[in-house]
Amino acid sequence: MQYDLIIIGSGPGGYVAAIRAAQLGLKTAIIERYNALGGTCLNVGCIPSKALLDSSEHYHAAHEKFAEHGIKISNLGVDMPQMIKRKNEVVAQTVGGVQFLMKKNKVDVFYGHGTLTGPNEVKVAMNEGEDQTLTAKNFIVATGSKPITPAMMNYDKNRVITSTEALNIDKVPGRMVIVGGGVIGLELGSVFARLGTQVDVVEFQDRILPTMDGDCSKELMRALKKTGINFHLKHKVTDVKGLKTKAKVTLEKNDGGEPFEIEADYCLIAIGRRPYTDNLGLDKAGVELDDRGRVIVDDHLRTSASHIFAIGDVVRGAMLAHKAEEEGVFVAETIAGQQPHIDYNLIPNVVYTWPEVAAVGQTEEELKAAGVAYKAGKFPFKALGRARASMDLEGMVKVLSHAETDEILGVHMVGPRTADMIAEAVALMEFRASAEDAARMSHAHPTYTEAFKEAALAATGDRALHV
Incomplete structure (x- = not known):
């Protein structure tokens, strides 16, 4: 089947690119590895985490502020299964909305793993049914990213987890160690700290949010300390052991000192994400990667193969959903012969703590x-x-x-x-x-x-x- 454009990956970058391409009259298809559209952002990232952040903030406000507002509540408690259920409903509604938009814009959707088998051909190992071979004049690689999980941290998806598993914890943990003081770690740390978990954040740098303005780092850390979060700045993790019902995390100061151990219900790894380019056949299509595994693109987001573009987390720049969306629109309009523009200096960055x-x-x-x-x-x-x-x-x-x-x-x-x-x-x-x-x-x-x-x-x- 021949298309003007095939997009591999249906996260915010991919599905927005598909909509804009269809609006511009391009015959478009999108390939999604999982059985739900929306990528990390909608399914295990932005949307579910914000749902839990809002739920936990409501509880925290009721616990800490309502009395001063003159609101009396008795028997206040956390129903974690209901919180997770509501989060899942929000995700389902949002994913359903994307499915509707694909139908509305006549974008063909293929659920399966797409692998480029030549300059203009992609083979889709379908999740259901026979494999499909598709051809297109242009491609967009929009496959996003995965959490970085070093082997020494013994990631087991049980007690040593990433944000993906953290979003489905259905019982408030007594204690949680978070490795990484960036956006993901602080947002999820806020969720559980508000609900009563003792949270310890371990950060290798001398401040949290090390890429943001220093005053922001100071102000946020001051506020988060008041919710009970402990910060271990300038510390490194030297060992993580995941047991059946707990995790043991060994850390020490960067400049030496005696190692010490924290025993917790969970160890959450939040040290960053890596571009996801596994088994995409990029080499067969002439697409080059840099030394960090990112797809190399020029100022028009073209790869080393001029008819293949890449956007979002697989290319240079901040890993932000709205950055990917802007790039998706940019590429669709470029393919259609327009001359769009993105000012990367003006893409905002947000941390959804409180x-x-x-x-x-x-x-x-x-x-x-x-x-x-x-x-x-x-x-x-x-x-x-x-x-x-x-x-x-x-x-x-x-x-x-x-x-x-x-x-x-x-x-x-x-x-x-x-x-x-x-x-x-x-x-x-x-x-x-x-x-x-x-x-x-x-x-x-x-x-x-x-x-x-x-x-x-x-x-x-x-x-x-x-x-």
């Missing part, structure tokens, strides 16, 4: 390293009326602008609903707005977004009004 962390543009550390003259303006949420009303006082907003032109170079937020607030900063930076522009915009009162306005005022010359 408080949330959101950022776009350059960090203060990056500006210093590059020798860029800049101004910084900060505003704390504790000085904001809306935050006081909702008892969300943790965090701040920081605006970085160019010292001479006042153009906004980066915005970094820790606080309530910053995941939604960051879009305002992205929009302003897309049009190269100045801190003065942001400061002059009227923001409704009382709202969380007033913190952004105040930080922009501070960046223009210490003009914040409410501190």
Whole structure:
């Protein structure tokens, strides 16, 4: 069967590329290895983790804040099986929505493992029925990523787990060790800490979220400590043993010192993800990989085979669902003869803890390293009326602008609903707005977004009004 475009992988990058390609009149097919569309994000990543984060936040608020709000609750408890059931329903509804979109846009779906067998041919080992051989003028590799699980950590999917297994724990653990202080580890650590689990986070670097702005790292760690999370910074794991009912984790300081052991119900490995390119036949199609296993692409996301493109977690850049979506649209439009554009500096990054962390543009550390003259303006949420009303006082907003032109170079937020607030900063930076522009915009009162306005005022010359 001949197509204009075949996409291997149905995560946010793949399925969005399929929709856009179909809109542009390309005969399109998508190949998905599992029996559900949506990839990691919809099935075992973004969507289910956010469902559990919301559930655990409701419980934590009821336990910690409701009394002060004048709300009395007796016999408060956690029904973990119901929490998991609701999470699964959210996933099923979302996956069903993607299936509907494929039908609506007349995209053919093949459930099975796709392997390129030549420049224009892919063989699909179907999950059900006879294998299929498909041909296409163009291909997109959108196969995503898998958790990194070093052999020394003895990953057993029982007591030594990744985020995939953590999303289905149906009994609140007494204690959990999380290896890695990045986004995945902190989000899942937040889920279980709110429910009453003693959480220990082990991070090799000297701070959590090491790729984000340093002030964000400090603010979030301060807030997470209040939920009872223990942090072991500048520590490395030297041994992990998974037993029938527990895990034993041995760690020590990076600069030496006596090793010590933590015994917990689970050890969650959250040290990053690797591109998934296993058994795709990329070599037969002339597609090259770099030394980190990523597909090499040019500025148009073309691989070394000009009719094969790659997007999302299998290529360079941040492993973010919305980055993959932008790339999917970019490639579909490129194949259709358009000239799209992506500004990678303006792709926001979000951590869905509470408080949330959101950022776009350059960090203060990056500006210093590059020798860029800049101004910084900060505003704390504790000085904001809306935050006081909702008892969300943790965090701040920081605006970085160019010292001479006042153009906004980066915005970094820790606080309530910053995941939604960051879009305002992205929009302003897309049009190269100045801190003065942001400061002059009227923001409704009382709202969380007033913190952004105040930080922009501070960046223009210490003009914040409410501190």
